[in-house]
Amino acid sequence: DAGITQSPRHKVTETGTPVTLRCHQTENHRYMYWYRQDPGHGLRLIHYSYGVKDTDKGEVSDGYSVSRSKTEDFLLTLESATSSQTSVYFCAISDRNQETQYFGPGTRLLVL
Amino acid sequence: AQSVAQPEDQVNVAEGNPLTVKCTYSVSGNPYLFWYVQYPNRGLQFLLKYITGDNLVKGSYGFEAEFNKSQTSFHLKKPSALVSDSALYFCAVRDVTGFQKLVFGTGTRLLVSP
Numbered sequence: 652d653a654g655i656t657q658s659p660r661h662k663v664t665e666t667g668t669p670v671t672l673r674c675h676q677t678e679n680h681r682y683m684y685w686y687r688q689d690p691g692h693g694l695r696l697i698h699y700s701y702g703v704k705d706t707d708k709g710e711v712s713d714g715y716s717v718s719r720s721k722t723e724d725f726l727l728t729l730e731s732a733t734s735s736q737t738s739v740y741f742c743a744i745s746d747r748n749q750e751t752q753y754f755g756p757g758t759r760l761l762v763l
Numbered sequence: 764a765q766s767v768a769q770p771e772d773q774v775n776v777a778e779g780n781p782l783t784v785k786c787t788y789s790v791s792g793n794p795y796l797f798w799y800v801q802y803p804n805r806g807l808q809f810l811l812k813y814i815t816g817d818n819l820v821k822g823s824y825g826f827e828a829e830f831n832k833s834q835t836s837f838h839l840k841k842p843s844a845l846v847s848d849s850a851l852y853f854c855a856v857r858d859v860t861g862f863q864k865l866v867f868g869t870g871t872r873l874l875v876s877p
Contacts, residue, residue, distance in 0.1 A: 655806075684865075693853060693867040694807075709864070741806055750795065750814060752865055754806040 654678040655755035657742050663761045670729040672758050674742030676722075683725040684743040684752065685709075685717060687736075694741065700725055732762045765790045767856050769868035776844045777876050784839040784871045786854030795857040796837040797865070798828055802850045810852075813837060824848070844875045 654677045664670050674683060682701055686694040686709075696709030698717040706717050714736060716728045729736055742755040766789045776782045788794055795814055799807040811822025818830045828839045839852060854868040 691869060693869040695867075696864060699864075743807075751797070751809055751812060753809060754799075756806045757804075 655742060655744060655753060657740075657755040657758050659758060660756065661759045663763065664732050665763050666733055667731050670732050670760065670762075672727045672729075672740055672742075672760070674725045674727070674755060676725075676742075676744050678744060678746075678753075679722060680744040680746050681722075682745040682752075683719065684745075685715075685725065685727045686741045686743065687711065687738040688741060688757075689738050697727065697740075729760075732760075734762050736760065737762045765856050765864070765866040767854050767866055767868040769852075769854055769871045771871050772869075773872045773874060775874050775876065778846050779843050782839075782841050782844045782848070782873065782875070784852050784854075784873060786837045786839065786868060787835050788837060788854070788856040789835065790856055794837075796828075796830060797855040797857075798822065798826070798837075798839050799853045799855065800824075800850050801853065801870075807853060810839070844873075846875050846877055849873055849875045 656675045658673045684699045685697040688694050695711045697715050698709055700706045700719045718726045740758045743752040745752045768787045797812045798810040800810050801807050810826050811820050813820045813830045821827045826841050828837055830837050851870050851872050853870050855865045857865050
């Protein structure tokens with residue numbers, strides 16, 4: 652988890668409210684990713700970023716948006732939270748060669 | 764499309780015995796293969812990777828993995844299991860061509876009994 656922090660670590664929210672999760676890195680890595688982890692599915696990519704202001708969709712991007720205004724920060728926004736977005740969210744980073752991804756400690760989100 | 768299969772939801776082994784956690788993959792080109800471990804309420808920790816070269820890859824905490832191209836497998840092994848190895852293990856694959864998206868398996872829970 653060194654060099655990557657996620658906030659908040661736990662959050663409970665209500666259906667229909669917007670939620671923003673933050674990932675912060677101190678490694679100056681170019682690539683950042685957001686995944687969700689659900690039982691029986693492993694980790695699935697939501698969105699990724701290959702530079703400041705450069706982002707793209709992953710395999711489960713519906714209902715999510717991202718922003719990256721600085722190298723060190725990658726924000727994930729649930730525009731209108733639904734119960735199906737209850738999950739554990741992980742941020743990851745990788746270096747210029749993109750060979751290995753390193754993960755943050757995760758954010759546990761419960762949508763009621 | 765890339766895919767990874769971890770055929771066992773759980774593997775049980777006694778402490779001191781060898782362990783194997785299975786992984787098979789499918790990619791269109793040459794693969795980059797990874798193993799990660801997740802302890803309770805923690806993020807994923809990188810264990811080892813295969814990029815090219817020697818088919819036997821050594822990683823952290825005494826783990827190793829063998830790349831077998833003909834069987835499209837990348838099984839994780841350890842000669843002597845510890846109770847502290849009990850955790851959730853993920854295999855992941857990336858195609859070396861195109862954008863380097865990592866695809867994960869569904870995970871295998873390893874339970875090492877004393």
